[in-house]
Amino acid sequence: MAQYTRVSGFVGLITLQNPPVNALSAPVRQGIVDTVQRALSDPEVKSVVICGQNGIFCGGADIKEFGTDMFGPPLIPMIHAIEAANKPVVAAIEGIALGGGLELALGCHYRIAHSKARLGLPEVTLGLLPAAGGSQRLPRLIGVPAALNLITTGRHVTAAEALQLGIVDQVTDHNTVDAAVKFALRVGGQSLDARRISTYPCPQQPDLDALFEDVMQKVRQSARGAIAPVACVQAVRAAATLPYTQGMEREKELMATLFTSGQARALQYCFFAQRAVGRWKMPNGARWDTSKPRPVHKAAVIGLGTMGRGITVALAQTGLSVIAVESQEKQLMEAKQAVSGMLERGAKRRGVAPVLDRISYSQDIQAVADVDLVIEAVFEDMALKTKVFRQLSAVCKPGTLLCTNTSALDVDQLASETPNPELVVGMHFFAPAHVMKLLEVVYGSRSSPEAVATAMQLGKKMGKASVAVGNCRGFVGNRMLKLYLEQASFLLEEGATPELVDGALEEFGFPMGVFRMSDLSGLDVGWRIRKGEGLVEPGMASGQSARIRQGRRYSPLGDLLYEQGRFGLKTSRGWYQYDKPGSRVARSDPWVHSFLEEYRARHGLVARNIDHQEVLERCLYAMINEGFHILEDGIAAGPEDIDVIYVFGFGWPRHRGGPMFYADMVGLAKVMEKLEHYHQAHPDVPYLQPSNLLRKLVASGSPPIHTWGEVIKKLHSQL
Ligand SMILES: CC(C)(COP(=O)(O)OP(=O)(O)OC[C@H]1O[C@@H](n2cnc3c(N)ncnc32)[C@H](O)[C@@H]1OP(=O)(O)O)[C@@H](O)C(=O)NCCC(=O)NCCSC(=O)CC(=O)CCCCCCCCCCCCC(=O)O
Numbered sequence: 001m002a003q004y005t006r007v008s009g010f011v012g013l014i015t016l017q018n019p020p021v022n023a024l025s026a027p028v029r030q031g032i033v034d035t036v037q038r039a040l041s042d043p044e045v046k047s048v049v050i051c052g053q054n055g056i057f058c059g060g061a062d063i064k065e066f067g068t069d070m071f072g073p074p075l076i077p078m079i080h081a082i083e084a085a086n087k088p089v090v091a092a093i094e095g096i097a098l099g100g101g102l103e104l105a106l107g108c109h110y111r112i113a114h115s116k117a118r119l120g121l122p123e124v125t126l127g128l129l130p131a132a133g134g135s136q137r138l139p140r141l142i143g144v145p146a147a148l149n150l151i152t153t154g155r156h157v158t159a160a161e162a163l164q165l166g167i168v169d170q171v172t173d174h175n176t177v178d179a180a181v182k183f184a185l186r187v188g189g190q191s192l193d194a195r196r197i198s199t200y201p202c203p204q205q206p207d208l209d210a211l212f213e214d215v216m217q218k219v220r221q222s223a224r225g226a227i228a229p230v231a232c233v234q235a236v237r238a239a240a241t242l243p244y245t246q247g248m249e250r251e252k253e254l255m256a257t258l259f260t261s262g263q264a265r266a267l268q269y270c271f272f273a274q275r276a277v278g279r280w281k282m283p284n285g286a287r288w289d290t291s292k293p294r295p296v297h298k299a300a301v302i303g304l305g306t307m308g309r310g311i312t313v314a315l316a317q318t319g320l321s322v323i324a325v326e327s328q329e330k331q332l333m334e335a336k337q338a339v340s341g342m343l344e345r346g347a348k349r350r351g352v353a354p355v356l357d358r359i360s361y362s363q364d365i366q367a368v369a370d371v372d373l374v375i376e377a378v379f380e381d382m383a384l385k386t387k388v389f390r391q392l393s394a395v396c397k398p399g400t401l402l403c404t405n406t407s408a409l410d411v412d413q414l415a416s417e418t419p420n421p422e423l424v425v426g427m428h429f430f431a432p433a434h435v436m437k438l439l440e441v442v443y444g445s446r447s448s449p450e451a452v453a454t455a456m457q458l459g460k461k462m463g464k465a466s467v468a469v470g471n472c473r474g475f476v477g478n479r480m481l482k483l484y485l486e487q488a489s490f491l492l493e494e495g496a497t498p499e500l501v502d503g504a505l506e507e508f509g510f511p512m513g514v515f516r517m518s519d520l521s522g523l524d525v526g527w528r529i530r531k532g533e534g535l536v537e538p539g540m541a542s543g544q545s546a547r548i549r550q551g552r553r554y555s556p557l558g559d560l561l562y563e564q565g566r567f568g569l570k571t572s573r574g575w576y577q578y579d580k581p582g583s584r585v586a587r588s589d590p591w592v593h594s595f596l597e598e599y600r601a602r603h604g605l606v607a608r609n610i611d612h613q614e615v616l617e618r619c620l621y622a623m624i625n626e627g628f629h630i631l632e633d634g635i636a637a638g639p640e641d642i643d644v645i646y647v648f649g650f651g652w653p654r655h656r657g658g659p660m661f662y663a664d665m666v667g668l669a670k671v672m673e674k675l676e677h678y679h680q681a682h683p684d685v686p687y688l689q690p691s692n693l694l695r696k697l698v699a700s701g702s703p704p705i706h707t708w709g710e711v712i713k714k715l716h717s718q719l
């Protein structure tokens with residue numbers, strides 16, 4: 001809806017009304033068309049102001065309308081009518097002007113923004129382009145390079161930057177609508193000839209072809225197969241080279257391809273999934289809207305290794321006081337330096353002062369007595385963690401939340417070692433913890449709803465996509481990852497190379513393939529985990545039995561590389577070779593190829609040709625199948641939880657929506673059929689057998705992903 005009032009005698013004030021972000025739904029568009037018409041036909045009205053209710057201008061098109069039968073007046077003619085008006089129209093931008101919201105403002109003759117407002121054309125993040133004239137007007141207003149930057153990244157700019165770029169005419173610290181009305185009174189009656197952006201020529205740019213070639217190359221590289229960024233460049237190119245009307249035609253043509261694409265569906269699914277995971281619920285009925293988080297002002301981190309350092313930085317940057325405890329003096333000294341460095345670099349990037357004084361360091365666990373929450377990040381060793389949790393229970397004030405950053409250990413077992421198991425939850429960060437945007441909040445069988453709510457709220461404050469998951473080995477992310485890694489190793493045994501496997505996965509859109517990732521995180525990490533599970537047997541045993549552990553197929557390849565001292569990047573040798581320790585440039589290593597050949601010969605394995613499709617099917621479907629088990633077990637509340645974990649924590653390409661969404665896109669019947677096929681070929685890999693839930697979904701006609709919950713409920717009720 002849009003409300004119309006006349007203010008100060010001569011100004012028609014149009015207020016967009018569609019909480020929470022005044023998205024341009026059909027009724028809002030209709031409201032704008034009607035009220036603009038009313039203002040223009042009222043002889044008393046000399047000028048018009050458009051604003052949004054509740055201090056928010058407009059969040060753009062109503063994304064929920066996409067994929068439905070869209071009705072109501074279309075945006076483009078509506079914006080053209082505003083631009084063509086013979087009375088000045090001023091946009092009063094408070095809060096946000098995003099996507100179609102900014103396009104609406106660009107159709108106005110003037111734009112006034114509050115100093116705290118943010119503006120942007122984020123359509124690319126939804127698999128689209130600014131197709132209500134945004135791709136044609138913005139370059140005409142601010143020039144091609146700046147427009148390309150905004151449109152291809154979708155980034156939001158502050159009001160100050162918008163003023164500097166020339167997107168807005170004025171910024172105010174006061175009431176924006178009042179300022180806009182005053183402004184509108186002043187410009188009423190003035191000529192609008194120079195105010196219609198669509199009539200501007202695009203600012204001249206030397207060597208336009210070279211500029212577009214360069215940008216296109218960079219965009220293609222970073223897009224990892226996403227089509228929208230490429231279309232955005234093409235649309236801006238049309239603005240730079242064609243008259244406005246033809247540019248609009250090109251914009252429409254490009255949007256038509258994007259609008260119905262699977263990638264747009266995936267990205268829009270991700271947008272809503274990211275928000276849906278905030279509405280967490282636990283199998284015992286506890287949920288986000290009935291559980292009250294506790295305030296957390298002061299936190300402690302125990303263990304300042306790789307993870308503890310990043311967690312300390314992330315907490316301090318969120319505004320908390322942090323006590324950082326490390327038992328080894330040398331480690332403590334190194335950690336202090338490393339944490340200060342990370343804080344200083346982060347502060348420099350953001351143009352703020354580093355918050356070094358929020359952190360105090362200690363070797364003594366007694367120092368954490370008065371904190372509200374502790375995050376333990378000592379070695380992945382149950383005995384050690386148990387000891388630390390017992391100490392914490394004795395030292396901390398009553399009610400302190402005790403969180404563990406364990407990657408896979410049993411949260412219930414840890415909780416059972418404390419007098420207050422309801423205060424124990426997992427807060428599983430991902431490395432580097434101050435950078436990675438994912439947090440798994442692991443609830444145990446006795447975790448209280450308040451404890452979960454507190455960890456979830458803290459994660460959100462830290463800027464993490466926080467997902468509440470149940471307790472099992474590896475939780476969601478690592479439980480699925482294990483099978484992905486295992487399949488990749490099996491493929492090497494069967495004839496693939498690390499380059500082939502990584503090539504297929506990178507072509508799919510992962511920022512790095514499984515072997516490059518393994519080199520980066522360190523082969524010693526996986527080895528330690530497998531050793532802890534009793535899987536590692538040293539030496540080069542040969543024959544079939546050497547490749548069977550705990551009754552199923554096992555690949556010792558990673559262990560053998562570890563035994564050779566090939567830990568990956570840190571030793572400059574792993575699945576690849578690197579020029580020096582820490583160098584990121586992975587080069588093929590002939591040693592690895594000969595090693596694989598010898599290994600196959602010793603084990604009587606005959607290399608066969610493996611193509612990209614098999615790599616994807618084996619690695620991804622194994623992982624997806626485990627995702628179905630996780631849903632069936634109630635470890636994740638819905639497919640969105642799994643997908644958010646994979647997109648934010650594991651580099652799953654966002655334009656493919658996450659593993660469960662991908663399965664839905666591929667077709668559940670096909671995924672099941674392929675799993676059956678691979679299970680038949682590899683009967684010693686039990687997890688390739690399609691899960692019960694997958695079978696049930698296929699038997700129910702493969703319902704769309706947002707209805708899987710019903711099938712899961714039914715399955716649980718039958719148990
Ligand atoms: C706005 C935000 C920055 C707010 O953030 P925050 O305060 O953190 O709150 P949130 O939790 O994110 O959001 C609260 C709540 O609001 C919902 N919501 C937010 N934005 C929208 C929206 N735009 N639409 C619908 N709903 C929205 C959000 O989901 C939350 O609700 P919940 O999910 O229930 O929890 C932040 O929300 C944000 O960043 N929002 C997105 C902003 C954005 O991306 N805007 C751009 C939208 S796309 C757009 O505007 C494109 C256009 O305008 C062009 C349209 C042209 C259409 C023409 C179609 C022609 C097609 C031609 C093809 C023809 C094919 C054929 O031939 O058939």
Ligand SMILES: NC(=O)C1=CN([C@@H]2O[C@H](COP(=O)(O)OP(=O)(O)OC[C@H]3O[C@@H](n4cnc5c(N)ncnc54)[C@H](O)[C@@H]3O)[C@@H](O)[C@H]2O)C=CC1
Binds near residue numbers: 302
């Ligand atoms: N490294 C990674 O990528 C990830 C690790 N994790 C988990 O985080 C935890 C920590 O892992 P990392 O940081 O990699 O280990 P790390 O080996 O880098 O650091 C552990 C630190 O804990 C210290 N420590 C040991 N006992 C202590 C005690 N009693 N009191 C205080 N400090 C003590 C050690 O001296 C060491 O500095 C583990 O549980 C691990 O599984 C979780 C996500 C990712």
